Amino acid sequence: MVWFYIDQTSHVPVYKQICDRIKEMVISGKIKPGDFVPSVRKLAKDLGVNVNTVARAYRELVNEDVLQPIKGEGYTVKGIDEGFVKEKLEDLRKILTNLKTIGLKKDDALKILEEVFGDDSEG
Amino acid sequence: MVWFYIDQTSHVPVYKQICDRIKEMVISGKIKPGDFVPSVRKLAKDLGVNVNTVARAYRELVNEDVLQPIKGEGYTVKGIDEGFVKEKLEDLRKILTNLKTIGLKKDDALKILEEVFGDDSEG
Amino acid sequence: MVWFYIDQTSHVPVYKQICDRIKEMVISGKIKPGDFVPSVRKLAKDLGVNVNTVARAYRELVNEDVLQPIKGEGYTVKGIDEGFVKEKLEDLRKILTNLKTIGLKKDDALKILEEVFGDDSEG
Amino acid sequence: MVWFYIDQTSHVPVYKQICDRIKEMVISGKIKPGDFVPSVRKLAKDLGVNVNTVARAYRELVNEDVLQPIKGEGYTVKGIDEGFVKEKLEDLRKILTNLKTIGLKKDDALKILEEVFGDDSEG
DNA sequence: GTGGTCTAGACCACG
DNA sequence: GTGGTCTAGACCACT
Numbered sequence: 001m002v003w004f005y006i007d008q009t010s011h012v013p014v015y016k017q018i019c020d021r022i023k024e025m026v027i028s029g030k031i032k033p034g035d036f037v038p039s040v041r042k043l044a045k046d047l048g049v050n051v052n053t054v055a056r057a058y059r060e061l062v063n064e065d066v067l068q069p070i071k072g073e074g075y076t077v078k079g080i081d082e083g084f085v086k087e088k089l090e091d092l093r094k095i096l097t098n099l100k101t102i103g104l105k106k107d108d109a110l111k112i113l114e115e116v117f118g119d120d121s122e123g
Numbered sequence: 124m125v126w127f128y129i130d131q132t133s134h135v136p137v138y139k140q141i142c143d144r145i146k147e148m149v150i151s152g153k154i155k156p157g158d159f160v161p162s163v164r165k166l167a168k169d170l171g172v173n174v175n176t177v178a179r180a181y182r183e184l185v186n187e188d189v190l191q192p193i194k195g196e197g198y199t200v201k202g203i204d205e206g207f208v209k210e211k212l213e214d215l216r217k218i219l220t221n222l223k224t225i226g227l228k229k230d231d232a233l234k235i236l237e238e239v240f241g242d243d244s245e246g
Numbered sequence: 247m248v249w250f251y252i253d254q255t256s257h258v259p260v261y262k263q264i265c266d267r268i269k270e271m272v273i274s275g276k277i278k279p280g281d282f283v284p285s286v287r288k289l290a291k292d293l294g295v296n297v298n299t300v301a302r303a304y305r306e307l308v309n310e311d312v313l314q315p316i317k318g319e320g321y322t323v324k325g326i327d328e329g330f331v332k333e334k335l336e337d338l339r340k341i342l343t344n345l346k347t348i349g350l351k352k353d354d355a356l357k358i359l360e361e362v363f364g365d366d367s368e369g
Numbered sequence: 370m371v372w373f374y375i376d377q378t379s380h381v382p383v384y385k386q387i388c389d390r391i392k393e394m395v396i397s398g399k400i401k402p403g404d405f406v407p408s409v410r411k412l413a414k415d416l417g418v419n420v421n422t423v424a425r426a427y428r429e430l431v432n433e434d435v436l437q438p439i440k441g442e443g444y445t446v447k448g449i450d451e452g453f454v455k456e457k458l459e460d461l462r463k464i465l466t467n468l469k470t471i472g473l474k475k476d477d478a479l480k481i482l483e484e485v486f487g488d489d490s491e492g
Numbered sequence: 493g494t495g496g497t498c499t500a501g502a503c504c505a506c507g
Numbered sequence: 508g509t510g511g512t513c514t515a516g517a518c519c520a521c522t
């Protein structure tokens with residue numbers, strides 16, 4: 001099973017992309033506290049990146065209390081990073097502001113929003 | 124006059140930030156074809172970055188036909204990068220999709236959109 | 247192994263000479279798609295130029311789809327620059343026209359051509 | 370009357386292009402010893418380059434004994450630079466060798482030579 | 493003054 | 508080890 005993909009051309013470091021994807025899966029509930037994340041070697045192989053890169057991502061996630069290392073077994077999910085969603089919302093605000101300054105109309109943004117979220121009246 | 128600011132903490136390279144800001148100003152009409160952009164040395168001083176960094180940014184903009192170098196005089200605006208807005212719209216779509224997967228509701232996104240664009244009924 | 251030499255007295259910038267030599271090797275088949283070119287640091291050392299100069303040359307070759315960067319591994323050959331040979335033929339035409347205007351006779355040019363190409367009847 | 374054109378995009382400095390064109394005209398006999406070359410200001414205007422650039426070219430030509438400055442009148446042709454044709458022939462040899470290494474066939478080179486020189490059997 | 497190139501040396505991300 | 512970016516400072520060509 002491949003969990004997600006990495007954009008090798010992005011300016012965002014690969015280890016950070018991995019951190020973000022893992023955090024997203026925790027927040028969205030795809031993986032829950034106590035669950036094991038894939039082993040460093042397996043994820044590295046699945047993503048086609050170096051083992052050290054995954055190891056570094058996991059290390060950072062341990063530092064942020066998202067993962068918990070279990071000696072000899074692997075890493076389990078510990079909790080979620082509370083600041084993550086806020087960061088992402090800030091990113092959204094930034095890019096919208098940016099698009100406004102380059103002349104994007106509100107309707108154009110709304111159109112894309114509808115495309116992504118569909119007509120969920122529950123939204 | 125300071126044209127814009129650089130985020131030194133960003134993962135986006137400084138030279139690329141400069142490219143993006145210049146393109147934005149061209150697209151938004153703040154600078155028009157034929158106008159001179161600030162000299163490499165002046166912009167470097169204003170932004171607090173190295174001359175070479177600005178030079179590299181301008182060089183890339185020349186490659187993309189956004190700027191036109193005039194020896195001994197400076198750089199003038201040549202045209203706009205047609206792909207730029209499309210790229211930005213793709214970025215918006217990506218982050219919205221991303222936010223959706225981590226559980227953001229449509230209304231939350233709409234709220235931010237309203238905050239940024241206000242109630243422009245013309246939008 | 248030294249791949250080629252740089253003419254430090256030439257008006258052609260060093261980075262451009264490097265681009266040209268690499269393109270020549272690709273077109274002549276000395277290096278083939280998939281092959282690794284020497285690392286930035288190694289080539290810089292071999293040629294006696296600065297690392298940044300080689301890096302710039304390789305960057306331009308990436309822009310022209312001649313090289314492909316692989317992070318942490320090096321650069322591989324991607325393809326050839328179709329316009330390169332045409333440019334070179336134009337250069338030939340220019341210098342011949344030039345020599346004609348300063349009074350060079352056809353036979354003189356033919357003589358040099360023979361010296362370079364020998365009597366390859368296959369030519 | 371415009372004497373010749375300057376390639377602003379070339380890596381060859383403008384002042385050197387001017388020197389070369391003047392030398393060509395002397396060698397080809399278009400201007401003869403004793404003739405006046407255009408004034409610095411006029412040539413600068415005709416070529417669309419800076420006065421200083423033409424002044425520098427003329428200065429170099431005086432150094433090489435091609436031009437003779439006449440106080441208050443201008444510059445006259447003094448003689449020709451004997452090494453010039455040899456240089457140009459070397460350039461031809463270089464580019465031919467280069468084209469051979471990248472796989473150009475003798476016939477391709479011959480074809481261009483014919484195009485430039487025509488069928489001058491006198492050549 | 494302008495841009496264009498180059499050097500020496502540094503730090504980061506990645507394998 | 509690899510490439511990617513950046514700095515500080517230099518020299519050249521040109522207006």
